[in-house]
Amino acid sequence: MVKPPIATGGPGPDRARVMQLLGGIPDPEIPVISIVELGIVRDVAFEGEAVIVTITPTYSGCPAMHAIEADVRALLSAEGYGRVELKTQLAPAWTTDWMPEAARARLRDYGIAPPMGQAGSDTHRITLHGRSVPCVRCGSTHTERLSAFGSTACKALYRCLDCMEPFDYFKPI
């Protein structure tokens, strides 16, 4: 797992507290993983009375980013931060490589197969059949890809040919 480059340091003891608070915000679509674990939160800084949270989008068109911004504002306001500013940062580009192992395990338990391999070095060309992804229910590798594009931008749809259940696959990117 590659660690996401969250900036360290910065003024005030509250930074750690804000990061901890943000770690309690789940991804709107995948409630078992937080926006901090997903690598969406990149930095927390303070400027005068404002707390500035820097985030990065997962996919460029991801519609959940609106919900995430609203959740960040709502939570920090409720925790007493009068002024909350959100900044978007595009570089370095978000990658599934930043997802910690613990989060991947929780994804699997939730029913979504976690991303396989390292996206950064993955030159695997998308093929008609997709790579073999183990079934999240029965563990069988006798699975097939139904669609490279699933219910959200980040997922593909698979089906197990042994237990016959469908499951989502979080695509490496």
Next chain:
Amino acid sequence: MNCSSHHFDFVLRLGDSSLVLGQRMAEWIGHGPVLEEDIALANVGLDLMGQARMLLTHAGALEGRGRDEDALAMLRDVPGFRNYTLCELPNGEPVSQVGATRDYAFTLTRNFLFAAFQCELWKALGASRDAELAAIAAKSAKESRYHYGHAADWMLRLGDGTDDSHRRMQAALDLLWPYTHELFAADAGEAEPEAAGIAPRSETLRAGWLQAVEPVLAEATLARPADTSFLSTGRFGRHSEHLGHLLSELQYLQRAYPGAQW
């Protein structure tokens, strides 16, 4: 303006192309041949809209006249758009001449040709001295790779498919190929962004694009059409008849109720 007009035009061209093609993908929603492909094209369109948002926002910032992504997308008329003509072609009839409003062979072949182009483009722009553009390119490259893979698989499946699917794919390819010349056309306006390290000249992208396209065509048993002197001109603001109709749908709400919010 905070930059040269050529720099602005270049970013606008990329943003407009993604916007217009994204709109064409959206036209398939609810009409896909199978559910998985309906969702696939919706996702491709969503990625393209995301690219358009980032690029048009950046173009507006470069221009420095207070136009944001919405103003650029919704309040310009046809001559103001800089997208490649390839992107504005309808998904089927009348261009495909198959007699269907939406033709999957035509749609997928266009996606394949354009996604291959975007992959080359993003790769080259990763080194741009325009840091924001380089960041957008690095992000978009990941998504365009999936678009290319999806379209390439369908090139194989339909090209090397039944007699009927092969015939329709070849017809689509023959119709679309001349529109790809514009992607690599010589353009005096690119001399300055190239010298400033902002963007490569269009001609330099063709070799890499052919390497991504030709082997797939061969494997799909499709004949690579001959190059012709036909040159479409959308990137210069001179568009086909199709863009106006697309904009009348895309922009209707904002034009009818200016400044509407909900």
